[in-house]
Amino acid sequence: AAWITEFVTATEDGRPEPVVTGKHAERFGGQLVLVTGAGSGIGRATALAFAAAGARVIAVDRNAEAAVATAEQSRLAGAPAAWAETVDVSDEQAMEKLADKVAAEYGVVDVLVNNAGIGVAGAFFDHTAEDWKQVLDVNLWGVIHGCRLFGGRMAARGQGGHIVNIASAAAYQPSRALPAYSTSKAAVLMLSECLRAELAGQGIGVTAICPGFVNTGITSAAHFAGVDAEEEKRRRRRSARLYGLRNYPPEKVADAVVRAVVRNEAVVPVTLEARLLHAMSRFAPRA
Numbered sequence: 001a002a003w004i005t006e007f008v009t010a011t012e013d014g015r016p017e018p019v020v021t022g023k024h025a026e027r028f029g030g031q032l033v034l035v036t037g038a039g040s041g042i043g044r045a046t047a048l049a050f051a052a053a054g055a056r057v058i059a060v061d062r063n064a065e066a067a068v069a070t071a072e073q074s075r076l077a078g079a080p081a082a083w084a085e086t087v088d089v090s091d092e093q094a095m096e097k098l099a100d101k102v103a104a105e106y107g108v109v110d111v112l113v114n115n116a117g118i119g120v121a122g123a124f125f126d127h128t129a130e131d132w133k134q135v136l137d138v139n140l141w142g143v144i145h146g147c148r149l150f151g152g153r154m155a156a157r158g159q160g161g162h163i164v165n166i167a168s169a170a171a172y173q174p175s176r177a178l179p180a181y182s183t184s185k186a187a188v189l190m191l192s193e194c195l196r197a198e199l200a201g202q203g204i205g206v207t208a209i210c211p212g213f214v215n216t217g218i219t220s221a222a223h224f225a226g227v228d229a230e231e232e233k234r235r236r237r238r239s240a241r242l243y244g245l246r247n248y249p250p251e252k253v254a255d256a257v258v259r260a261v262v263r264n265e266a267v268v269p270v271t272l273e274a275r276l277l278h279a280m281s282r283f284a285p286r287a
């Protein structure tokens with residue numbers, strides 16, 4: 001998994017200093033990569049992985065400070081340029097403004113990673129209408145806005161590109177604990193496959209990444225909201241059993257994202273359990 005970057009904390013201020021290794025180093029030299037939800041977890045790791053592979057990075061997050069921190073780390077990681085943009089991906093007008101600004105100031109995005117996502121834990125009838133709306137607005141509509149606005153410009157340019165949507169293993173499996181989240185991710189998976197078929201003739205690849213349980217902020221927020229320490233321990237043990245690895249790091253998902261772009265893969269399950277669910281699901285590869 002360390003074929004692109006290996007992070008060591010060697011800088012004086014304690015920020016990670018990447019060591020670029022392997023044949024994909026500098027692979028994305030000069031390319032423009034935009035990552036949403038880049039302020040944390042999988043999004044930040046993905047921004048840094050592309051930075052280490054030579055890309056110019058736009059780190060988009062609704063959390064301004066977090067986006068700036070990722071942009072700074074991206075420069076340290078080797079990005080020739082990196083910018084932070086504070087945008088809520090579910091806000092259509094804000095996304096339109098961002099797309100116009102990016103086109104005017106940075107150019108056409110070569111690789112778009114729609115990663116921003118949220119989870120609300122709770123049983124179906126415990127979800128309020130507002131819960132459903134919030135989750136679908138960010139997880140589904142955020143991806144739709146990204147694909148329409150940045151993918152549209154990619155297609156119009158006519159020089160190819162790639163779109164990566166971060167779905168989830170939750171897309172494969174009905175859940176009593178995360179109904180809105182699972183629904184949104186199943187939709188993102190189908191959207192990605194539809195768009196892949198649509199753009200196939202234009203040299204634009206579309207990938208859905210389906211991670212299982214990864215150690216990030218979202219897992220603590222969504223899975224452990226309101227539970228006591230003992231219950232959290234029990235659930236973490238259960239996840240560790242289910243997902244095969246106790247500490248699946250976001251950097252490994254980032255590696256899978258970069259590899260998927262290089263290889264133009266359609267649907268990529270990440271973690272052991274996600275791979276099993278993928279193999280068993282009706283979403284098994286079709287094309």
Ligand code: NAD
Nearest residue numbers: 037039040041042062088089116117168213214216217218
């Ligand atoms: P995270 O909470 O660590 O990071 C999410 C980032 O997205 C945060 O920086 C947050 O500020 C930002 N964000 C949230 N809503 C936003 C919005 N409306 N506009 C802009 N930015 C927004 O979460 P993560 O685990 O890194 O999750 C990233 C993606 O991976 C999500 O789509 C998530 O559903 C998916 N995923 C995560 C796991 C996991 O186990 N962690 C598993 C499968 C899929």
